[in-house]
Amino acid sequence: MLSEQATPVVRETLPAVGGAIEEITELFYGKLFAAHPGLLRDLFNRGNQSNGEQKKALAGSIAAFAGVLVDHPGTRPDVMLARIAHKHASLGVTADQYKVVHTHLFAAIADVLGDAVTPAVAAAWDEVYWLMANALIAVESRLYQQAGAADGEVWREMTIAERRAETPDVVSLVLRPCDGRPADVPRAGQYVSVRVELPDGARQIRQYSLTSAPEEAEWRITVKRVRDGALPDGEVSCLLHDHARVGDTLAVSAPFGDLVPGPGDDPLLLASAGIGTTPMLAILKDIALTDPTRPVTVVHADRSPADHAHREELRALVAALPNATLHLWYEHPDAPPSPGISAGRADIGALDVPADATAYLCGPLPFMRTVRGDLLRRGLPAEAVHYEVFGPDLWIAG
Incomplete structure (x- = not known):
């Protein structure tokens, strides 16, 4: 003090x-x-x-x-x-x-x-x-x-073992340690940093959530191409999209991040928008392995089904959990609304969220502000609402 x-x-x-x-x-x-x-x-x-x-x-x-x-x-x-x-x-x-x-x-x-x-x-x-x-x-x-690392010594060389286009603007990369030693075991919801060398010699660093299960031997990250039209914005994501290929080597950090649900049987709310779906995938995979009967409400909002990265994977993960429900909102749906799919922006107020739920949010700041505000108005305590920001935290919500 x-x-x-x-x-x-x-x-x-x-x-x-x-x-x-x-x-x-x-x-x-x-x-x-x-x-x-x-x-x-x-x-x-x-x-x-x-x-x-x-x-x-x-x-x-x-x-x-x-x-x-x-x-x-x-x-x-x-x-x-x-x-x-x-x-x-x-x-x-x-x-x-x-x-x-x-x-x-x-x-x-x-x-x-x-x-x-x-x-x-x-x-x-x-x-x-x-x-x-x-x-x-x-x-x-x-x-x-x-992390078992000396202060600041978090980097490890990893090889791209697989590359997959998820949407026109999103690609996933499977990473394998170059030295043959097992990858560190992350906690579900964590991210890693990726350091790349750019054409001008700079070594820039960006963070990407791990979308693989913590128990998997290889890591998977998902990279969205940033299209701001003004460099240097998007310089790392564009380089990975345009040039990263199977067999290439990347410098990758140990896993970090505190958007990590703890053990217990309390209900969870996982609310995401856009590329914010990525930590939720790892969390759902971990729940399936450690506590498959835990009540989980999954909310995701996106521009359209075609823009929703890992859409079918998310649906399959929720369907495999007996006490999980999935609610999708698309601003531009490609079909009339159907059970579990709505047009427009996400509306938490339309859902039956348990009063003792713990919420985890990831996505653009306006989305998280809206969802958090709705949850607080419904009586969830502020300490029960956690969030992850991709980039600088411009919203100090506690």
Whole structure:
């Protein structure tokens, strides 16, 4: 928790810092990449830097963390911290990099706020930073230990053993360890990072959910081609779509991610949209093996049946579970609505969701915001609703 002397200073200055946080993070990244260009080339997602999403995510997480420290002393936003830590571990972030970030972040704060950054203000916000950084470092260290890896050493060479087109914009790749040793056993719902070398020599990293069952000897990932029309957005997904072939080698991280249902007999709600279906496939496969009678409500929304990657696989997985139901919504259905298939956007309010259900969401932010809001209005507690974000977390929902 914050010290007694820092708490009133942070409370008093939080509006000013929060109001300027996006300007601060903009300047911070400029300073960081000027001093360490390799971080932009080989660690940070250049697409998210280009469109500003990473800057917004950093600003939101710092402001949210500081707000919790002053409004709820003695507590921490552990769910938010865990989500960030899993992402950092999948990238191979190490403790020494937090010192580099500190240097350039506080230089940016001083530049933006000027004389308002008195020694007391600087000391108070230094506490905020290191409380957050040290919490993340501790979680990331545990994640590395659980993965059996030295800090940051999460990479392994894997061969593409199979490639399959799922839709015109989605391809799945089956990965096999090059060294012949068994692949790590992930938890259902986790993702891996894939690092590829681009034509300009940069080594960019992206995360992809594992769609294989945890018990399978090989891993399968599913890659959606990003079509934003503005490079560098989509540069990794396009390279994999256009050039990744059977026999090629990829650098792949150990599995990470906290969208992982725990054991138990409580009902589950798995709600996804678009490529957000991917972690749900692994979760359903795991349920079939570990607790096939568990009640499960599966919701998926997509543009059309043709755009729905792994559509038949999802249907088969749900059909194999005696207490599972599947509800599909398509904005552009190719046939009149039928039982279990509706036209338009997903409507959780139309479903009978048990009051003691635990929900897992994955998909575009507007979809998850809507579903989460509907569930909270129906009485599900906030701690029972979990989500996974592909890319920077621009929505700190707890």
